[in-house]
Amino acid sequence: LHHYRFSLSWPRILPTGYSHIVSKDGLKYYHDLLDELEKNQLSPFVTIYHWDHPEALQKLGGWMNELMVDLFGDYARVVFRQFGSKVKFFTTINEPHAICRDGYKTGSQAPGYRLGATAEYICGHNILKAHARAYHIYNDEFRAEQGGKVGIAIPCQYYFVKSEKDMDARERAFQFNCGRFSHPIFSGKGDYPDIVKQKVAEKSKIEGRNRSKLPVFSEEWIQYI
Incomplete structure (x- = not known):
């Protein structure tokens, strides 16, 4: 194997959901992992968001709330600043279709809301904005120095x-x-x-x-x- 894909946990890095409180233990966990991958000559592919965000943000509506766009951008900026020197491939959000359909329309997965198609579309609308916000933050603030790539996982x-x-x-x-x-x-x-x-x-x-x-x-x- 030459590559290893893993997903970050927003609550592990920003336990309150907001970027002014950063967990040193959370950062160390991922720095240790990235260092170990480097020792073994494995290129990390890092997914910034893979379903989980702090409960405090879910109480505000989660992806039903457009506030998530800016908060996700703040979270992504912390990720790029902390890990961008070690990571050249970032995925912003994993499978937005599943997040919105299963989490907000059918309720079959977290956060378990059964709010119908309107909620699914609102969720997707905000996720697209959040992806773009993170992409532009990387492009404007980090790409020149770090030289990495940012994408999104759409099955x-x-x-x-x-x-x-x-x-x-x-x-x-x-x-x-x-x-x-x-x-x-x-x-x-x-x-x-x-x-x-x-x-x-x-x-x-x-x-x-x-x-x-x-x-x-x-x-x-x-x-x-």
Whole structure:
């Protein structure tokens, strides 16, 4: 093996969730791990967020609260400052689709909320902003000196159709699963895929809602992400 991927724990490094209180023991834990990897010539691939954040932040709503965008940026800055000299590959957030679907829509995993599709979309909206915030912090403040790379872990699935007339369904499924997080970051024009915006708006109208369950990015955020 030549590489080792592991995930940091936000509560272990910032026990209150806020960057003015940093755990020396938490930092030492990861510095010791990184030093041991270096001794064994293993390149670390570090995931900054993999599901867990301090309980105090969950009491504020967790990823339902846009405050998480700035707080995650503050946390990422501590991570880059502390470990960036030893780490050249960072992942901001692991599998946002699962975090939002299982944690806030179905409640099958932590934090166990069963709030429906609206919550899933709000969660994803804030996670995309948080990823972008961390990326730009690294790009603006650390990349010149540290020379690393920052990405995001988005598991994308391919869908097979039973007949050729189902090709549109396959594309919709792909865009809702993969495109909802990939398109805002990697496409030429940014924002959510058109089919996602269209279908969510249509269903929201059928349900009698005054607005789409899918939040809207401002042009500034579209460009930033």
